[in-house]
Amino acid sequence: MKRSPDMQRLEETLRSSKIAGGGFLGSDPRPLEEILDADAAELARLGHTQYELADRMRHISSRAEQGLGSWVAVDEIIEAAVTDTRGLMPCPWPHPGTFSKTVVTARNLRTGKTIQWSELNIHLIEMHGFFEGRGSAFRLEPAELADILF
């Protein structure tokens, strides 16, 4: 498949570890387009959209932030807490935007399963349908994410 220079450059940025430890693509050998397509197909199979997931994550983050580090009951399904760390993360896509390194930990009260995300994860899912590559520290498996959030 022929790739545009912009796509080539984007994948180089995503594989680099200048912004995120180990790079946004982790050890995933698949080309970016394949990763995006596979996750989009998985989301469709699950019956969710990237916007739904991002909305839910943003709502949980917003409630968790009010706890200033303490666990907060978001609703009957989720409790969450934030861990604050110094610094900002730029979106690796070519547009302006930096995101705090605040990490949200969400726990499903029914199953006890937990999952973590950063502010940048929400943006990447919502705007770019990007859940990161396998082996990346902040890779979110769409099925696992949906299972815990809903």
Add this chain to the structure above:
Amino acid sequence: MADMFLSILIVSAIAAALAALLVVAQRYLANYGKCRIKINDSKTIEVEGGSPLLESLTQNKIFIPSACGGRGTCAYCKVKVLEGGGPVVPTEEPYLDAGERESGVRLSCQVKVRNDLRIEIPEELFSVREYICTCTRIRELTHDIREFRFELKEPAEITFVPGQYVQLFSPAYDDNEEVYRAYSIASDPAEKNIVDLVIRLVPGGICTTWCFEHLKEGAEARFNGPYGQFRLSDSDAPMIFVAGGSGMAPMKCMLHHMKNTGNKRKTTYFFGANLVNELFYRELMQEFEQSLGSFRFVPVVSRPGEGDPWDGETGLVTEALRRNIKDAAGCEGYLCGSPGMIDAAVKVLVELGVPENKIFYDKF
């Protein structure tokens, strides 16, 4: 059919050969020679042409903040290029608004030095230096926060304003490339050959993982700085400090400075933690209470565990602030922590009467 494939093959081969030729030509023939960069109309440096402006400045010990290692994604390295920068390139376009383009703002990592340039940078960046040092002490403060002490070797001393930060260099390790990351200085500014950094481990963080897992006592390290505008005002107004986690660092530094300079401003410091064992520097804060006279440290634990020896403030740090301060008109606020904590604290301080322009913060 075979002819068509052969034609495609030949055209592709010619295109590939031309592309390779261009790369070779760029590498060996594009010689821009020596170029002069005039900075703020006061200082001129001579550099070898062909490199990005950011890199050329760094090689000449002029450090522009950058978080993405020159990949054109963080937009922290903006400078004004008044002459010689050429047109804005597509990789810069998303990061520059109309006003910035109008005034010549560029991403210094994306501007290639091909001829003489005239640029403008914030004056304070001239005092930024690179420091080679030795990590002489690593102290565990909580389960995920450590204090790293660096003794300076070259230059042997640093002068900074309490509240400022440095950019610590994390060398390449495992699959991670080298990066710089910002941390506030926590040490006593009077100890000019020492810089202490209070660092919280970030899950998956490049620099913090290097600090926690690879940096050892006795190892060489380097950072550049100082940077930042967070600092104490010159007024005599009573102060309210609010911080949490590694946000302790600049506050500690300011308190050392107040002690050194005999500053007796009335100061109340609210420090929030989740658990009792996440509080740190408590003895030092008690020493400050004794030596500064009008200083009060209010540690706040949001959820002390059962059996924890704790009879102090509980709940959110902002709730403790509201309980302890009834009228803050005439006070100044100094905050360091997460955006969420700062936004919440600003709201409470404003409600208590602190004008917004008297609230200073260092937002993570």
